[in-house]
Amino acid sequence: MKKLFVQVDLCIGCQAHAVACQQVRHLADTLQSSEIADVGTFPIVCRHCEEPACAAACPNEAMVRDEDGVVRRNPYRCTGCTSCVLACPFGVLGSGMGLALFASGKCDLCTARLEEGAEPACVATCPTGALRYEEVGEPFTGEGEMVLGSHLSGYRSYIRRR
Amino acid sequence: MNEMFTSRCLFCSLGCPVGIRSRFGEPVGLHYAADEKATGGALCAKGNYLCELMTHPLRLVEPRHHGVPVGWETALNALSDRIKESGPDRTAVVLGGEVSAEDARTAAAFTAECLGGALPALHVPTGDDLACGALAASGTPFMNVSFADIAAADCILAVGDPFEIAPVIARPVLGAKHASKDTSVIAVSDDANRTARFATRHVSGPVRSSLAGIMRGLADGGKTDSPGWMNVVQERFPDADDDGKAVAGMLAAAERPVLLLETNDPATAGLAALIVQCVRAMGIHTVISYGSLPWTLDALGAYESLETLAAKVARGDIRTVVALSSEFGGDNLSLSIGRQAGFLALASPIDTPLTGGAEMLLPASLWLEQAGTYFGSRLEAVAMSPGGALSCGRILDMLADTMGYSLPDSGNGHTNEKEREEPAKRAAELAPLIKENPEQPPARSDILRFGNGVMTGHMKMATYHHTQRRRA
Numbered sequence: 001m002k003k004l005f006v007q008v009d010l011c012i013g014c015q016a017h018a019v020a021c022q023q024v025r026h027l028a029d030t031l032q033s034s035e036i037a038d039v040g041t042f043p044i045v046c047r048h049c050e051e052p053a054c055a056a057a058c059p060n061e062a063m064v065r066d067e068d069g070v071v072r073r074n075p076y077r078c079t080g081c082t083s084c085v086l087a088c089p090f091g092v093l094g095s096g097m098g099l100a101l102f103a104s105g106k107c108d109l110c111t112a113r114l115e116e117g118a119e120p121a122c123v124a125t126c127p128t129g130a131l132r133y134e135e136v137g138e139p140f141t142g143e144g145e146m147v148l149g150s151h152l153s154g155y156r157s158y159i160r161r162r
Numbered sequence: 163m164n165e166m167f168t169s170r171c172l173f174c175s176l177g178c179p180v181g182i183r184s185r186f187g188e189p190v191g192l193h194y195a196a197d198e199k200a201t202g203g204a205l206c207a208k209g210n211y212l213c214e215l216m217t218h219p220l221r222l223v224e225p226r227h228h229g230v231p232v233g234w235e236t237a238l239n240a241l242s243d244r245i246k247e248s249g250p251d252r253t254a255v256v257l258g259g260e261v262s263a264e265d266a267r268t269a270a271a272f273t274a275e276c277l278g279g280a281l282p283a284l285h286v287p288t289g290d291d292l293a294c295g296a297l298a299a300s301g302t303p304f305m306n307v308s309f310a311d312i313a314a315a316d317c318i319l320a321v322g323d324p325f326e327i328a329p330v331i332a333r334p335v336l337g338a339k340h341a342s343k344d345t346s347v348i349a350v351s352d353d354a355n356r357t358a359r360f361a362t363r364h365v366s367g368p369v370r371s372s373l374a375g376i377m378r379g380l381a382d383g384g385k386t387d388s389p390g391w392m393n394v395v396q397e398r399f400p401d402a403d404d405d406g407k408a409v410a411g412m413l414a415a416a417e418r419p420v421l422l423l424e425t426n427d428p429a430t431a432g433l434a435a436l437i438v439q440c441v442r443a444m445g446i447h448t449v450i451s452y453g454s455l456p457w458t459l460d461a462l463g464a465y466e467s468l469e470t471l472a473a474k475v476a477r478g479d480i481r482t483v484v485a486l487s488s489e490f491g492g493d494n495l496s497l498s499i500g501r502q503a504g505f506l507a508l509a510s511p512i513d514t515p516l517t518g519g520a521e522m523l524l525p526a527s528l529w530l531e532q533a534g535t536y537f538g539s540r541l542e543a544v545a546m547s548p549g550g551a552l553s554c555g556r557i558l559d560m561l562a563d564t565m566g567y568s569l570p571d572s573g574n575g576h577t578n579e580k581e582r583e584e585p586a587k588r589a590a591e592l593a594p595l596i597k598e599n600p601e602q603p604p605a606r607s608d609i610l611r612f613g614n615g616v617m618t619g620h621m622k623m624a625t626y627h628h629t630q631r632r633r634a
Contacts, residue, residue, distance in 0.1 A: 010336055012356055014329040019210040023192060040359060124194035127204045127330040 001069045003136050004045040004109070004120065008160040010130035013041030017122035017131055024110060024121040043122070043131065046071070046092040046107040047157055054106075057087030063106070073106035109133075166193050167544035170537060172260055172453040172529050173208040174328040175305065176201075177537045180209055182216075182530065187546040189216045189530075200309040206329040212530065216545055220513040222525035223549025234550060238564040241484070241522060244505050245565065248481040250277045254471055256496070257554070258487030259286040259452035262534025263461035265555035269486070270462055271569045272558040281464055283471040285485070287493040289426030290450035294459055296428035297448065302435035304456045307420055307445035313337045315445075317346045317416030319409070321369060321434055322424030323355040324449040331422065331449065336360060346412050350376075357424075363412075365405045369425070373433040375403050379410025380440045413441045424449040454529075454536040461535075468495050475502045484561075486526065486554040488512060509557055525551035 015033065035041040048071045055063040055071060062077035063084055073084075084106075085093040093106060110120040118124060123133045165184050170177040178201045181193025192213050194203035225237035232240075245253045255277070257269045273280040284291055297304055312318065313334035325332045338345050339362065349361035350372045358364045365372045378396065413419050419441055423434045431448075438444045452458075459465075472495055474480040483503040488510050490496045500506045500519060508517065509524035517523060529536060531547040534555075552560075562569045 009340070010332075012325050012329060012332045012360065014206055014325075014332075014356075016205065016207045016210060016329060019207040020192075020205070023210050023214060118194070118196070121194070124196060124203055125205045125210055127201075127206050128332045128336055129202065129204070 001136055002133050003048060004157060005132045005134050006042055006045060006158050007130045007132065008042055008158055010128040011040060011042035012128060014127060016125050016127055017043050020121040020125035044090055044092055045157055047090060053087040053089055054084035054093060057083040059083060070109055072108050168195065169530050169541050169544045171205065171209040171212060172536060175448060175450045175453050176328045176330050177453045178205055178209055178330050180205060180212060182213065182544045184545050189213050189545045201330055204330050204333065216528060216530060218512060221511060221548050222523055223551060224525060226523040228521060237522060237524065238561050241507050241561060242564040244482055252480055253277050253482040254480045255282045256285050256483060256485040256487055256490060257282045258489060259455050259458065260488060260529060261458055261554050262529065262536055263457050264534050265553055266458045266461040268555035268558050268569060272562055275569060276562050276565055276567050281466045283468055284465040285468055285487040285490055285496055286452060286455065287489060288451045290452055290455055291459060292428040293425050293431035294456050296431035297435050300432055300435040302438050303446060304448050305446065307447050309334045311445055312420055312447065315418045315420040316344065317412055317419040318422060319348050319350065319413065320357050320361065320422040321350045321430065323351060323357045324422045324424045325357040326355060327424055327451055328449045348409055348412065365409060369430050370433060373430065373437065375406025376409045377433065377437060379406040380414065383410055383414055419444040421446045422449060457536065457538050472499050475499050481505065485509065509554060511551065524557055525549060527551045527553045
């Protein structure tokens, strides 16, 4: 199963991923960005957790993890209560844009693009290739690279050189 | 029926390939060309806005005279009458930096034939034309390395902040950096910027001084044989600092050095050009905000600076201004010209801050909507212009026809025998600039910064109005 990874050493903080997400899905806040002093700015991506906190918090079962491992929002069940936004431990659910049609923004790995054989828009547009769509497990076995991040989601989504 | 067309982004000198999906001639989305070897289909934040820009609700689609929609014939007749009334010698044409080579030649021909031998003025708020002029004056190419060359470099000297203006260039630079531990990425900038954060060495401080120090280091190391200009450097910068010596040594030892130049300061560009001439086998890639500008300048031949035009307008020597620039009014200088001119005819693809004040609005096409020569090669249109929008060259052709003139074929070019303000003349001020004012380069316009939320004039408005619509 593939998920999003971020090669921190390649991220220049250009925000192209946010614009691409907005253009493709009109959800610029689906991809948050975080800045660490003296290190840089890089995207905080949805982990599509194995045990998604957003789904557990949703009172109306609008957040569901499908058989492909993608956590999706059902817009017809979402009431815009933002419980998912508050519950997400990684802060990836959009809140800055406000509510649209009583629904919160949610990354679905650009399902439509995946069905066409393309990568998610954020990955496709990344100028440096920092955003990657790879198989979970040990995607980077290159010498001198290490994975970072929390085990909370079931996989570590950040890569950097030693 | 959906179709996919490929063009190039014009928002910086990289000219990244971009695919546009269109349906019945109308753009419906972007396509990232993953099979593109150089960029891998990547697009920066600016490039991602292309589709939205083409379909923006603020696109101008019909001529307007004093706010009233009119047809092209009525508009051009009115403009022709205004030019005759105020006098062709009191009329100026202002060209934006994003026009095709053909449109640039047409503008030069128009002003020569129809305005009594005048020169068009050039509106490049970022000042990139000054840097281009300095490079041209020194005989240094604007660009002579490819992405592959940059990725294979063993020493990259980055002046300014190339990653800020052209993020996709970070791909080959970081690829080179991570390919070998021996690869050096040397950033020369005033402060810690986006590019400097990824450098293996950062030379911080006034850029002119830093470059002069590097040249002094090259001269001390016996790597130059041009004593003429070195006298200026040695007089002003008698001591090469440690940074200059170290960087000079790295450049001299490199087998595949590359210079990435990002500046709007002609002195900085001139100094960088001299470094390129001194260092063996050094390639150069100049990062500018208007992708096809060097080719536009070459086609234009000569032009008047906006500062000169502003002075003429202020004195009342120019009473009618025909501005063909998508960003006219987005900076203080063009804004003042527009407000002081007795009559402003503004041709733009999109609403600008001057739209409300312009006596005449003419809808202009984007480069994606018209065939033309950009980056030295022909790009075909990938979408239809909305409404009645036309290219700047076509607008001038029709205006000339309305005025009773016939312009020569823009493909043949046009020359003007009248003495004119050459870009090289301004670049020739290099030595006095180094002598008199080495520590104070001109402030760069922040119009084309991005990542911090500030983008080009039209994209700023596209973003702003998009946000406003969402809030509404």
